[in-house]
Structures are given as structure tokens and as C-alpha cells.
Amino acid sequence: MTAFPPNSPAERRRHKVRSLILSAAESVFASDGAEGLSIRRLAEKIDYSPSAIYKYFGSKDELVFELKEAFFEKILEKIDYIVDQNTPYHLRARGCVATYVGIAVDKPHHYAAAFAGQISDPGPTEDDPGFVETKKGLAFSVLKKMVQEGIDDGHLRPELNASLAAKSIWASCHGLAMMRIHVPTFPAFSPDKVVMAPEDFTAFHADLVVRGLELDS
Amino acid sequence: MTAFPPNSPAERRRHKVRSLILSAAESVFASDGAEGLSIRRLAEKIDYSPSAIYKYFGSKDELVFELKEAFFEKILEKIDYIVDQNTPYHLRARGCVATYVGIAVDKPHHYAAAFAGQISDPGPTEDDPGFVETKKGLAFSVLKKMVQEGIDDGHLRPELNASLAAKSIWASCHGLAMMRIHVPTFPAFSPDKVVMAPEDFTAFHADLVVRGLELDS
DNA sequence: AATCTGAGTGAACGGTGTTTACTTTTTGAA
DNA sequence: TTCAAAAAGTAAACACCGTTCACTCAGATT
Numbered sequence: 001m002t003a004f005p006p007n008s009p010a011e012r013r014r015h016k017v018r019s020l021i022l023s024a025a026e027s028v029f030a031s032d033g034a035e036g037l038s039i040r041r042l043a044e045k046i047d048y049s050p051s052a053i054y055k056y057f058g059s060k061d062e063l064v065f066e067l068k069e070a071f072f073e074k075i076l077e078k079i080d081y082i083v084d085q086n087t088p089y090h091l092r093a094r095g096c097v098a099t100y101v102g103i104a105v106d107k108p109h110h111y112a113a114a115f116a117g118q119i120s121d122p123g124p125t126e127d128d129p130g131f132v133e134t135k136k137g138l139a140f141s142v143l144k145k146m147v148q149e150g151i152d153d154g155h156l157r158p159e160l161n162a163s164l165a166a167k168s169i170w171a172s173c174h175g176l177a178m179m180r181i182h183v184p185t186f187p188a189f190s191p192d193k194v195v196m197a198p199e200d201f202t203a204f205h206a207d208l209v210v211r212g213l214e215l216d217s
Numbered sequence: 218m219t220a221f222p223p224n225s226p227a228e229r230r231r232h233k234v235r236s237l238i239l240s241a242a243e244s245v246f247a248s249d250g251a252e253g254l255s256i257r258r259l260a261e262k263i264d265y266s267p268s269a270i271y272k273y274f275g276s277k278d279e280l281v282f283e284l285k286e287a288f289f290e291k292i293l294e295k296i297d298y299i300v301d302q303n304t305p306y307h308l309r310a311r312g313c314v315a316t317y318v319g320i321a322v323d324k325p326h327h328y329a330a331a332f333a334g335q336i337s338d339p340g341p342t343e344d345d346p347g348f349v350e351t352k353k354g355l356a357f358s359v360l361k362k363m364v365q366e367g368i369d370d371g372h373l374r375p376e377l378n379a380s381l382a383a384k385s386i387w388a389s390c391h392g393l394a395m396m397r398i399h400v401p402t403f404p405a406f407s408p409d410k411v412v413m414a415p416e417d418f419t420a421f422h423a424d425l426v427v428r429g430l431e432l433d434s
Numbered sequence: 435a436a437t438c439t440g441a442g443t444g445a446a447c448g449g450t451g452t453t454t455a456c457t458t459t460t461t462g463a464a
Numbered sequence: 465t466t467c468a469a470a471a472a473g474t475a476a477a478c479a480c481c482g483t484t485c486a487c488t489c490a491g492a493t494t
Contacts, residue, residue, distance in 0.1 A: 172426070448481100
């Protein structure tokens with residue numbers, strides 16, 4: 001029905017309106033988040049009726065999902081770029097942490113929303129095989145690859161499992177990002193508001209994370 | 218106006234209704250989160266009118282805030298108990314991580330909501346001096362105390378700043394907790410769903426975090 | 435006994451996401 | 465070129481939401 005790239009005039013027009021909706025939504029979402037993004041106000045902004053939007057997106061969630069995926073693709077690209085560089089492992093690792101956290105802090109609503117899906121109440125549910133193709137899943141794969149290289153190079157402890165280690169790193173980065181986003185003055189809150197720029201703290205955090213994996217010296 | 222503990226019959230009655238609201242809200246909140254907690258349905262559940270609730274709480278946010286604070290007080294208590302034990306530093310540190318993450322996973326809606334305040338868009342805002350008296354702030358102080366002891370005992374690198382180190386640990390724990398909450402199958406997602414119980418992964422994560430602070434051996 | 439205070443209520447206000455029935459425009463074929 | 469079918473767009477309604485306001489009424493105070 002909707003081919004990409006669009007070749008017929010109809011498809012081109014449709015694609016254009018779709019993009020219009022997405023870009024208007026993007027700007028609102030970036031500053032006000034998902035809660036602040038109202039279908040009605042969005043429609044008004046682009047001079048369409050609210051119901052028109054539903055001809056392009058099945059629901060608000062679906063619209064927001066595209067924004068989140070596009071955002072995480074940007075993270076994926078930057079991480080991928082760093083990991084693929086021909087520099088020592090520990091530099092790349094530190095670069096990943098700084099970049100990841102930096103992007104998250106730069107677009108806090110995007111980052112927080114990207115993880116704020118529904119909360120699974122009970123124990124572990126069955127595995128989601130589609131996760132690996134998610135932007136998040138791909139970003140994880142890249143991270144894992146880097147860790148594996150660190151192990152193979154002899155920089156990291158050989159008994160480490162790359163997948164587990166990467167998950168731990170990811171969690172640590174996620175935590176710092178979320179702290180920066182949700183605790184306004186992190187890491188400089190009272191009582192001992194440490195004199196350290198947020199970027200320097202990120203470097204400090206990265207250092208601890210990397211140290212945890214390194215060979216005992 | 219409302220004394221505590223209540224001594225007059227009127228105060229006792231008021232306190233009772235207040236508790237009724239809170240406990241009904243607590244059960245809904247625990248299973249459905251803040252979004253799923255509707256003042257109207259809550260009122261219906263306890264056989265009051267929606268407006269009645271506003272005689273006890275200024276807003277839904279205020280009501281939810283009490284639930285979150287009570288929850289984080291529980292975290293604080295447990296962490297405090299562990300830190301004050303007379304066991305080696307590394308045991309207490311690992312215990313803190315496991316306990317913290319365990320509570321968060323056990324009450325995911327509470328934990329996520331406790332951090333899901335408004336997102337501060339721009340750079341660092343001015344410090345919030347009241348943070349230190351928050352339950353979160355108190356929990357941090359306890360953690361910091363433990364790290365300081367680890368440094369003084371000679372278990373951790375002496376050049377470390379206890380406050381910074383504690384913040385890094387906190388962030389790492391927060392990250393794991395949030396991952397467990399928001400990525401349903403973490404840490405066992407595709408493609409290499411590692412055969413490791415979530416609790417064991419928490420222990421692994423704790424190990425890496427602790428290692429990052431330890432003396433080079 | 436009269437008054438006043440405060441608990442509780444019903445109805446409304448302004449907002450939300452979404453659906454339905456409808457009109458208008460565009461398309462593609464006879 | 466005409467005409468039916470498909471698609472784009474819309475207005476109005478549905479079912480919610482948090483919150484406020486004017487109001488009643490029971491219980492405590494004077």
C-alpha cells in the first residue's frame with residue numbers, strides 16, 4: 001500500500017504528510033515528552049484534524065514509537081562508529097560511555113521514553129526473539145563485540161563472558177543516564193555538591209566501569 | 218489542623234479515611250502504576266466521591282508522592298540495616314546491591330515512579346538543598362558512609378572520593394534496576410539468552426562494581 | 435438551641451486518545 | 465471523458481481523565 005521509496009504522486013504526497021506529522025511531533029516530544037504531546041494540539045499545529053493523524057498512525061503510541069526508534073538509531077550509529085575505530089580498547093570503551101550518556105542527556109525525553117514501555121509485573125516472561133533486531137538490540141550487539149575484542153586482546157579478564165559483561169556495562173551507563181535525567185543536580189547534589197562537571201563525572205564513572213573488567217595488575 | 222498522633226475522635230476519623238485512601242491507592246499503584254491509578258476509580262473502590270479525595274490530598278501527584286516516599290523509606294531501612302552490620306566491606310557492598318535491586322524489581326512501579334519526576338530540559342539547575350532530607354538523599358548518605366569505611370579500612374583505593382564513588386555505585390545499581398524493570402527479559406534476552414538467573418547476574422554486576430573501586434592487587 | 439465548621443457530594447470544566455459516520459478529493463479504468 | 469471506487473480528511477461523539485465549585489448535611493462548639 002505504501003511503498004518506500006515512494007514513486008507515484010499519491011505515495012509522495014502521503015509520505016510528505018506523514019513526515020510533516022512526524023517532524024511536528026518530534027519537536028513537541030523533544031521539549032515536552034510523550035505526556036506533553038497531545039494528538040489534538042499536534043493536529044492543530046499542522047492544520048489537520050485529529051482524526052487525520054489516525055490515517056497515518058494507528059495510535060499515539062505507534063507514533064511515539066517511531067520517534068523513539070529513530071532516536072535510538074542515532075545512538076546506535078554513534079556507538080558503532082566509535083567501536084569500529086582502530087584505537088585501543090580502553091579509549092573506545094570510555095568513548096562509548098561518554099557518547100551514550102551524552103546523547104541521553106541531550107534528548108532526555110527521548111531516552112527516558114525509549115525505556116519506559118509497559119512494566120512487566122511478574123517474573124521473567126518468555127524471551128522476545130525480535131529484540132535482537134531492535135535498535136536497542138543492535139546497539140547491544142555492537143557493545144558486546146567491543147568487549148569481546150577487549151577480552152581477545154588481553155586487556156580484559158579472559159574468564160569474562162562478553163555478553164554478560166556488556167550487559168553490565170550497559171546497565172551502568174543506563175543508570176548514569178537516567179540519574180542525570182531524573183535527578184536534576186546529579187552528580188552535584190547536596191550536601192557535598194562535588195565540584196566536578198557532569199562530563200568529568202561521566203568519565204569517572206566510565207573509569208570505574210572499565211576497571212571492573214580489567215586484568216588485575 | 219490535623220495532629221499526629223490523632224487524639225480527638227474527629228482526628229481519628231479523618232486519619233482513618235486518609236489511610237483508607239492511601240491503602241486502596243497503594244494496591245492499585247503497585248499493580249498498575251501511576252497511570253493506571255485513577256482518582257475516579259479509586260473513589261469508587263472506597264465508596265467515596267472523587268471530590269472527597271481532594272479533601273485529603275491536594276492532587277493526585279501529592280497522593281502518589283506519599284506512596285513513593287513510603288516505598289523509598291523501606292529501601293532506606295534495608296540498606297541502612299546492611300551497612301550497619303559488622304561484616305567485611307565487600308560483603309556489605311554486595312548485599313546492598315542485591316537488596317536495592319531486589320526491592321526495585323519487587324515493586325517496579327514504585328521504583329520507576331520514584332525517579333520519574335519531571336525532566337529538567339536545560340543544563341544543570343541550581344542545587345536543591347532539601348534533597349539531603351529526602352528518603353533518596355538519606356539512602357545515598359548511608360551508601361556514602363559505607364564507601365568511606367571501605368576506603369578507611371584499606372579495602373578501596375585511598376585516592377577515591379567517597380561521595381563520587383557512592384554516586385557511581387548508585388548509578389550502576391539504578392541502571393540494573395531499571396533494566397530489569399523496563400527490559401522484560403534482562404539479562405537473558407536474545408540472541409544469547411545467557412543461562413543465568415537474574416539474581417546471579419545481579420551478583421555479577423555487583424562484583425564488577427566493587428572491583429572498580431578496589432585496590433589494584 | 436443556634437451557629438459554625440468541615441466532611442462529603444453532584445455537576446460541571448477543560449482536557450485526553452480514539453472511533454464512527456460522513457464529505458470531499460483523487461485515482462484509474464471503461 | 466465520464467464514472468465508480470479508493471483514499472484523504474473531517475466533525476461529532478464516546479469514554480475516559482484530573483480538578484473545581486457550589487452545595488448539603490451531620491457533628492462539634494458556644
